[in-house]
Amino acid sequence: MANIVMFCILAVVILGAAVMSVATKRIMRSVTYLLIVLFGVAGLYFLLDYTFLGAAQIAVYAGGVTMLFIFAIQMVNKRALEGAVERLKAKSIVRGVLLAVVGLVTVLCVLAKNRLIDNVVEATENGEVSMEVIGNALVGSDKFQYVLPFEFISVFLLACIIGGIVVSRKEKEIK
Template sequence: MANLVVFCILAVVILGSALLCVMTKRIMRAATFMLFVLFGVAGLYFLLDYTYLGAAQIAVYAGGVTMIYVFAIQLVSKRTLQGLVERVKCSRMLWGGLVSLVSLATVVMVFLKNNFILWGGMMPDTEVPMKEIGHALVGSDKYQYVLPFEFISVFLLACIIGGLVVSRKKED
């Protein structure tokens, strides 16, 4: 019962922070709300007793990625940000809603095809051991994730370099 209460609290924090992140007009507040979302996801990992994934979520995403965003925001000049005012167009909202519905239908179909969700509404009782998850994350065989992690690290390095190039003052 206590796990359900904690899950509901974390779900409300994650969903509320995600909505506020997208809806706010101030960019630093959006980064702060994104930080709360990432901490909430880490809380879900801790609730599932996946302490390694929870600690990695806090260290890599909540710590590293959010700090990269904050540095990028701080590197962009205020004059650049002041001129940015975006109007919401009805056609954009319709296209966004349509893409969201198609994406949701695709995810549901994949879940149903691969029996992730059974028609009775119950999840299977098989539990994946943490050792197997760890091997999948750092292994280099088929269906393992060390190569995507390396690509992401190169991508983040390129983002840092791009931020430094953008922030450099032009000499007149």
């Protein structure tokens, strides 16, 4: 019963912070709400006794990615942020909804093609998935294992850091 109550509290916090992250007009508040969402997801992992995933969520996403966002925001010109208010037009709303529907249909087709939901239900009926299996899936290089996507993400974050350094450097004046 306590797990259900804790899950409900975390769900409300995550959903509320996610909505506020998208709805606020101030970018630093948006990043702060995103940080709350990421900590809430880590809380869900801890609630499920997946301590490794919870710690990874805090270290990688809540710590690293959010700090990367904050540094990127600090490097942007203050005047550019002040004038960054965009008015919604009906055309852009329709385009956004259309793209969201296309994305949803794509995800549902991939799930149906790979029978992912059936595999998850079958795996949970056979018992709990051990942390050893999850760890091997995360760092393995075989089919359906995730070391290659992690490497791509690390290269992408390195490119973002290098791009941030290049943007933040002051250009020397040519005399």
